[in-house]
Amino acid sequence: MGKPIVFIPSRIPNAEAVIRYLSDDADVDYRDVEELLGEEEFYQGLERADGLMAYSRNKIRATQLERAPKLKAVCNIAVGYDNLDLDALTARGIAATNTPDVLSETTADLAFGLLMSTARRIPEADHYVKSGQWHGWLPSLMLGKDVFGATLGIVGLGRIGQAIARRAAGFQMKVLYNNRTRISNEEQQGLTYVSLDELLQRSDYVLLQAPLTSETSGMIGARELSLMKKDAILINTARGGVVDERALIEALQEKRIAGAGLDVFEQEPLPQGHPFLSMPQVVAVPHIGSATVQTRSAMAMKAAANMAAVLRGERPENLLNP
Ligand code: DGY
Numbered sequence: 001m002g003k004p005i006v007f008i009p010s011r012i013p014n015a016e017a018v019i020r021y022l023s024d025d026a027d028v029d030y031r032d033v034e035e036l037l038g039e040e041e042f043y044q045g046l047e048r049a050d051g052l053m054a055y056s057r058n059k060i061r062a063t064q065l066e067r068a069p070k071l072k073a074v075c076n077i078a079v080g081y082d083n084l085d086l087d088a089l090t091a092r093g094i095a096a097t098n099t100p101d102v103l104s105e106t107t108a109d110l111a112f113g114l115l116m117s118t119a120r121r122i123p124e125a126d127h128y129v130k131s132g133q134w135h136g137w138l139p140s141l142m143l144g145k146d147v148f149g150a151t152l153g154i155v156g157l158g159r160i161g162q163a164i165a166r167r168a169a170g171f172q173m174k175v176l177y178n179n180r181t182r183i184s185n186e187e188q189q190g191l192t193y194v195s196l197d198e199l200l201q202r203s204d205y206v207l208l209q210a211p212l213t214s215e216t217s218g219m220i221g222a223r224e225l226s227l228m229k230k231d232a233i234l235i236n237t238a239r240g241g242v243v244d245e246r247a248l249i250e251a252l253q254e255k256r257i258a259g260a261g262l263d264v265f266e267q268e269p270l271p272q273g274h275p276f277l278s279m280p281q282v283v284a285v286p287h288i289g290s291a292t293v294q295t296r297s298a299m300a301m302k303a304a305a306n307m308a309a310v311l312r313g314e315r316p317e318n319l320l321n322p
Pocket of ligand 1: 055056078079103289290
């Protein structure tokens with residue numbers, strides 16, 4: 001009997017090291033392609049695979065699993081795992097894992113960058129300069145909103161949320177948070193727990209970092225947006241589905257909130273003609289929260305370590321199945 005096959009369906013950073021690491025336990029079917037594989041090619045790989053290294057864009061539901069007779073592990077190269085049907089995987093005895101911790105600080109950097117960019121209109125100002133519209137200093141040119149000393153409300157205070165709060169402390173922000181459970185050392189961390197409604201009412205910046213689950217899906221809708229201050233800014237570095245995007249578009253169009261900084265969307269990529277694309281008060285980036293060379297390399301290696309553990313019959317560090 002040959003070695004198990006690990007299927008890596010698109011290019012990953014650190015691929016050489018990951019393949020070398022896995023080669024004791026598996027033969028690696030690595031597709032060095034920038035884009036996702038076509039559906040048929042993906043299924044052909046999946047049919048032979050004992051393990052799959054997956055991304056958020058690889059939706060692994062019961063239908064896909066019907067075409068994966070040998071599969072024993074799906075190791076996400078991501079902390080979020082809303083792309084996986086955990087019940088279906090568990091029912092078939094397939095291990096599922098994710099990559100927490102290694103991306104927290106990097107994702108917090110992006111979240112804070114997005115907050116700063118939206119507050120201080122950095123992309124708009126950059127375009128203004130480069131398109132030759134700048135004719136000199138003016139007292140009311142490109143006025144933004146203070147970050148220093150403002151109130152930040154973090155919805156979802158996991159590892160990434162706490163890393164964002166540490167950055168906010170450097171800006172002497174007042175940090176409110178709402179989370180499923182209260183954290184034990186909130187005072188030490190300078191955090192104040194409040195209800196979601198109070199957080200929305202009091203925050204100058206509302207930052208979403210809650211995972212997408214059946215409870216959080218659409219949790220920020222028209223009612224919640226109507227509680228926000230008129231000059232408040234919404235930042236979403238969690239998942240697009242946490243927000244009712246239609247309601248957000250309306251709130252922005254009607255100027256009921258001042259702006260939004262978005263790394264994630266209900267539909268990715270954003271379709272042509274999407275209202276966000278023509279809103280100067282929206283800063284949109286393409287789901288790059290964890291996208292640094294170091295962090296994506298570490299995520300790939302962590303996913304490989306989880307994979308190797310399953311193939312060796314050990315318990316992987318980041319097992320998701322109950
Ligand atoms: C994550 O790790 O969940 C990122 O959002 C990439 O999907």
